Amino acid sequence: MCLLKAERICKRYLKRDALREVSFTASPGEIIALLGRNGAGKSTLMNILTGYLAPTSGQVRICGHDMTEDSLKARACIGYLPEQPPLYPDMTVKEYLRFCADLKPIPESKKKSETERVIAAAGLGNWANRLSGSLSKGYRQRLGLAQALLGSPPLLILDEPGSGMDPLQMVQMRDVIRQAGETSTVLLSSHMLSEFTGICSRALVLEEGQAVYDGPLSALLRKKGELRVRYQGEDASMEAVSSLPGILSVSRQGDEIVIRYRPEADCGPAVYEAFKKMKGALAEMRDEKETLEDAFLRLTGKGAPES
């Protein structure tokens, strides 16, 4: 079943195309990372998916409801954390969440327990009676997330959920999103590509309003063509490695031997066998992969040309 379906979404502002024919679907249980640089169109896409903006053309369906024709039902299926948490500074954490719960399709009898659940889930227990205007940026972000989690909507759309958080808060935020992902489909955006690597199964990469990649996060990261080996033995024996087919160079960096090879050659097994035949001790061998940043630069054509 398709929980979110975006078809050929275009958004045009006067002279600029913010989004160009972006199409994708999301199934229940997926956690999708929406990646892209600042200004790539991530927030615009999210605002369209939540009904805050109307697309210039294209269609959005949430849980089978058309966002234009049946907006109220479509919006009832969404929990949304915008880029800047939409808080009322004159309301306490509890008052704010109760206000949001009253506007969401949550049965009257469950509103109190639901409010308490999201307060606990977002780690806001000690701040429940504090004015939201007095919270730090990280806690405001948590409160925004708690608001999105209210009512356990089938689809969570989180725009830069890690913004303004310290490393510990980031770990906690990832845990909350991972837990939410057990019951909801999550679409989260980030320009800090490594923030949510561990929890997302799929990536959608936007560049200048176009989707340049939509697929598994694991397939987004290619091999770098670089083996890093920790080996204790004679360097002279490296000749056996450097003469292997596909090897470009062998050098030493600190206590590691760096072996560069043609990525299409997949030299790992052959190098391993070569080291096994040597007299020294092979302590570690790593086949390096691209970081998300490298992959992103490659996809958008902004990185160094492929070897």
Place this chain on the structure above:
Amino acid sequence: MKTLFLRELHGYFATPVGYVFLAMYTLLSGIVFVFVNIGQEMSASMNVMLSAMHLPFLLIAPLLTMRLFAEERRMRTDQLLFTLPVRTGAIVFGKFLAACVMLLIAMLLTGLYTLVISRFAQISVLETLCTYLGYYLLGTSLLSVGLLISSLCFNQMTAGVLTLGINVFLYLNEHYIQPQLTNRPWNVLGGLLSALPGQDRLGDFANGILSLSDLVYYLVFSFLMLFLTTRLLEARKHQRRRAG
């Protein structure tokens, strides 16, 4: 809608805005009561006080409406409101109702003057109630204009100044422009301008007559402003710009 109404009412009292409005209204109406009702006119009619209060009210009414939508946009809380499963009309009406309740509280506070006067003179309860109803309806129609202006602005100060300008224009229209336009060739313009809300429709209310046509006029005018505000907010979905 109830939730949004309560939120807005809470907003008035969680910030100085609500207190400032009530204090200003009570202070100014007190001055008017002492110097006009008792001093100048020596009249027991509340119409004297409320009529003289019309201009001060035009000047302080923007306090109630300037933040209603402009502040939501500035704080980006409009992103919450317009993505929750709530009708735009309910948001608009909830905010309008909160502003109307603030005006009601302010006018009820002036009821104290009626109690004071009733100790020294005989007052007509029906006439007083009708006068209050008339001025309340006029006030709410002006609030609906302020709400519309607020939905057009990003900054509450801009909304406040614009609403003030329009309110002053309405005053000038009623007292200076309208009399000039009567029986002139460009009477079509006069006809249009006479459709704008003013005190000229309050004569019957002041005499204790519940004028159905004027009652309907004020209600329809407010409804039209709320409808325009709703349409405008929905149309903005096509024009909004956000970074990202």
